[in-house]
Amino acid sequence: MTAAAGTTWMAQLTGVWSGPGAGQTAVISGATRWSGADLLGHAAGAADWLDSLALPVGTPLPALVSTTLEALALTIAGAATRRPLAPISTRLTPRELTACLAGLAGDLLLAEPAAADLGRELATATGRRLVVHPPAAASDRLLTDRLSADQPGPDETALILHTSGTSGVPKAVYVAQGKLAVRGRVNAAIVDLAPGSVYASGSPYHHIAGLGMIAVALGAGATVVCAPPFSPRNWQDLADYGTTHALLVPTMIDRLLAEGALALPTLRVLQYGASPIHPDTLREAMAVLPGVAFVQIFGQTEGSPVTCLNFDDHRLAATTRPELLRTVGRAAQGVELRVVDPGPDGSGEIRARGEHLFQPEADGWLHTGDLGHIDSDGYVTLLGRRGDRIVRGGENVDPLEVEQVLSLHPAIREVAVVGRADRRWGQVVKAFVVPADPRDPPDVEELRLFARESLSGFKVPAEWEMIEILPRSAAGKVLRRVLQS
Structure with a gap:
């Protein structure tokens, strides 16, 4: 085959x-x-x-694992025996991981040796039984x-x-x-x-x-x-x-x-x-x-x-x-x-x-x-996530469109745009800017005029904040909810 x-x-x-x-x-x-x-x-x-482990067929096995030979062997084994592996991030907090485990059946939690301490903490918080995966071993079968x-x-x-x-x-x-x-x-x-x-x-x-x-x-x-x-x-x-x-x-x-x-x-x-x-x-x-x-x-x-x-x-x-x-x-x-x-x-x-x-x-x-x-x-051009869309006075603003314009300014290294609640407008546009040179951040009025050359007035950020780094997930995605908090 x-x-x-x-x-x-x-x-x-x-x-x-x-x-x-x-x-x-x-x-x-x-x-x-x-x-x-x-x-x-x-x-x-x-x-x-x-x-x-006496893990019933059809039961997922959440696993704190990284890209290793053992994890690959276990992934294939889980797929072959109908006990699918569910890798979870070792970079998340126990609170976030607890929420992940809440949606998975079973009472086991697997951890590779390097993640055993986190596994014990998580097992205690969720009532699961922790098993630490041993080194890979081949089978006679x-x-x-x-x-x-x-x-x-x-x-x-x-x-x-x-x-x-x-x-x-x-x-x-x-x-x-x-x-x-x-x-x-x-x-x-x-x-x-x-x-x-x-x-x-x-x-x-x-x-x-x-x-x-x-x-x-x-x-x-x-x-x-x-x-x-x-x-x-x-x-x-x-x-x-x-x-x-x-x-x-x-x-x-x-x-x-x-x-x-x-x-x-x-x-x-x-x-x-x-x-x-x-x-x-x-x-x-x-x-x-x-x-x-x-x-x-x-x-x-x-x-x-x-x-x-x-x-x-x-x-x-x-x-x-x-x-x-x-x-x-x-x-x-x-x-x-x-x-x-x-x-x-x-x-x-x-x-x-x-x-x-x-x-x-x-x-x-x-x-x-x-x-x-x-x-x-x-060809598809993306403008942002539906949940990220900002509605300012009844007008829709897509953050990615604003970010793409601002990112062309030579004094901006990175930028993220979010909506901030506003009594008058419902939401206003706020930009978080990582300067290209932290010692010489761009002038806000200059950025506002730069944005206005390409964007309608309601899309131009009303608020600006200079920051050192944008919060990101392990996949590199900007965490807008952190900026909005």
Whole structure:
């Protein structure tokens, strides 16, 4: 069986890494390399360990884990035995994690050894029983033999991811085997992942850009590098493994450019997303990596990819259509898009329908909550989140539009715009500005006049505040609710 023939992610995975693929390198972590046979053997060992926990079939296993060999083996074991792993962030507070666990059945909590202290605190707070995962051990039984007698179906859960929680408590998203298999094929084609590729993600394991893309890479037969937490040094070390494909969020690209560390000699494809990127940042990155193909994917934990700005789009943007860098591209393969409740300017909520979208609403459409418009060529421009929209005296203001204008000012390094309650107007626009030079912040009146050149008066911020850094989630998204508090 080939990966393309698999109707489930588990069939994809075992089809690639058993048989002829068994001897190929599947996963790299430091000096350790697992072949396809090693990966499936350790997954079988992890399945035996799950059996020893007496965890009922169908019960999720929340896990405080990072991108390690053990976590990968356990993820595959959970998907194979219908006890899906639900990785949760070790960067969240116990209060936030308690809210995540409240939505998951069962009474167990898994932690890797490095997260054992947090696990104990969380277990005490929630009444769950903590289990610390031991080092990976292979099984005498083959995972394929086990699956031949009991293969999970397309509608059964392969793994559970949580949303980033930028607008509140992270929500659990149950990822079905069949949908993950389709997503694997769609996403692998977009980023050109195939046997021989070596893939690394800069995103944490619990994130759709972490485990979600690792699942795609493994299903496509690419080698996965278990990358340590992001830093410029760790990024440069990826060349030692022959990394050809990588994913970064815009804040990581900014940092690497600032430190002169973005260039990676083995890199062929750079995927970015999760939050908006400044066009100047992208142009600079493309100049530093002239032989690298760039691709941007827009999506959500509930469903991705929705759109993509593909390799050709970036080449076109570098020559005749620079305005494309302000879009998130066009509908991904198999995705239908529409704009709901458009205003006079044609913008409204972007909704998507496709076979690989994990959690659509009852009407079959994924309600993204993202506001934007679609031009005549199909390119999507985002204007912000529905919940972020500011209503000033009956007029709608989309924060992202204001931020995009202000970010062009040379004295502004970063900016975030929110609505502040106002008795007269209902809300007024407030801008939080990170100066390019903290010792010489821009004049507010100058910024106001600059904004007014491109924006209607009601969209120009009425209030301004200079800050050192914008609060962000682990995925690099600005936490507007923190700024509004």
